[in-house]
Amino acid sequence: MRGALALLLAASMTCGAATPSQAQTVPIPKPAPKGRDMQISASEPQRTPMTTGATQTVPPNPVIPDPRRNLPANIFATFDATQKAQAAKVSSYLSSLQTLVGNFVQVGPDGSKTKGDFYIQKPGKVRFEYDAPSPIAIIADGSSLAVRDTKLATQDIYPLSQTPLRFLLSDRIDLLKDTNVVSVTADDVFISVTIEEKQALIGTSRLMLMIGARDGQLKQWTVTDPQGYDTTVAVYNLDSSRKVDPGLFKIDFTNYSVPPG
Template identity: 45%
Template sequence: MMPSRFPAKSRVRRCLSPVARGVALSCGLAMTLAMLSGAAASAQTIQPPGDLMKPQGRNAGATAKPGPMAQVVPQAQAAANPDGRAPRATVDRITSYYNSVQALTGNFTQIDPDGTRRTGDVYMQKPGRVRFEYDPPSPVELIANGQSVAVRDRKLNTQDVTPLSQTPLRFLLAEKVDLASDPHVAGVFQDDKFISVIIQEQVPMIGTYRLLILFDAKTSALKQWIITDPQGYDTQVTLSNLQVNKKPDPKLFVINFERMLQ
């Protein structure tokens, strides 16, 4: 499913629950590939659960253990080709299927780098629009409107925004993909359960992001993705109860930019 050269270990960071504002954004919104870094605040500073995209600093007290990305690595050996790579016909099939999915709604389960498990509802409309609503007690929403991605904290009444083009979500939300020719695709791999697409991007002054997307080997359905930030920390999102090509309400993807002026 994945190449043997892919890192077999992942370090774990301590993720605290929702984000507190008043924080210096760790490399600036323009440079962060992730969601709104809240790195240098006081002990009360907390970060958003839903942090699908941002690089965060390592917590010195965290105990290192393999993340979700590391857990799937051993399955890479079970593919048909000697190096685990999927045949071109499989690559074309997954490309065709994913391009046919222009909208979906359903549920998600997120596992943060420290093992924290969160659930909620997801709504997606290509190109570029998605909404993650986290179940209580989390007050966080993550919204992409086609150009920007916002993290809202309803409890703290805060909002941080970064360009969609600077986040790994842009690959998931692209209207059309070509897995055979996209230079960011590091490989497509296959075993009995999953077809795995590895996307990699080097970001100046930040490092390399890796996005692992898992599709069902039999049905081609999108099942899961894992984002590894430049520090090697994994965030896993698993989808369930999906309704494909059922268009969500467009109002779900509206970002209220006036919140940033308050």
């Protein structure tokens, strides 16, 4: 696994040389297993739900994209009326959210699975807490994002503007106007929108958002880093009415060292 959710939130920055603490916090992923199932089964027992006022469910099975899939460089000009309407539906849903609390299941590039809780307060604030024994926490305060390792008492800081999940944290967004959408697809289960980002010195990364076709709720996302590795996060037990403690999004620069450079 590529260093927990650090890959998701800083995928566009992981191709450079890592500092010693980064090497521990964001390890290089193992090659994706050949012929692995396209869907990971959830064999763990149901965890105690974190949220209140939400429908409680067992952890979902993240739908793993086919690693052999190919996307065109840009098909914006070919989007038909139905695709534009689907993208507008996703944009409207994302823009309607102000807070969101829930649980997540993450599947790394090597098929490893981890769980945890997440908190979102828009614009720009998010916190991901991983279940033990993982020491990782991800915190964004609106301008910066910290990848914290409580065991090593270190954290890596990134500009929030350079992380692919900033689209989820935008107060208002029109995906077709504000991002480089390269794919819009839909079936009976999901509406999927894929956003592509190209950076000259780093490479191309992608973010695929998947919304429930029936209930219009966020189901999962997949980040493909510039090396072609996928990390998928499925979310559940969602609660958009719960008030979130603002202190959850405070980055502690006192008790955690910041690696040089």
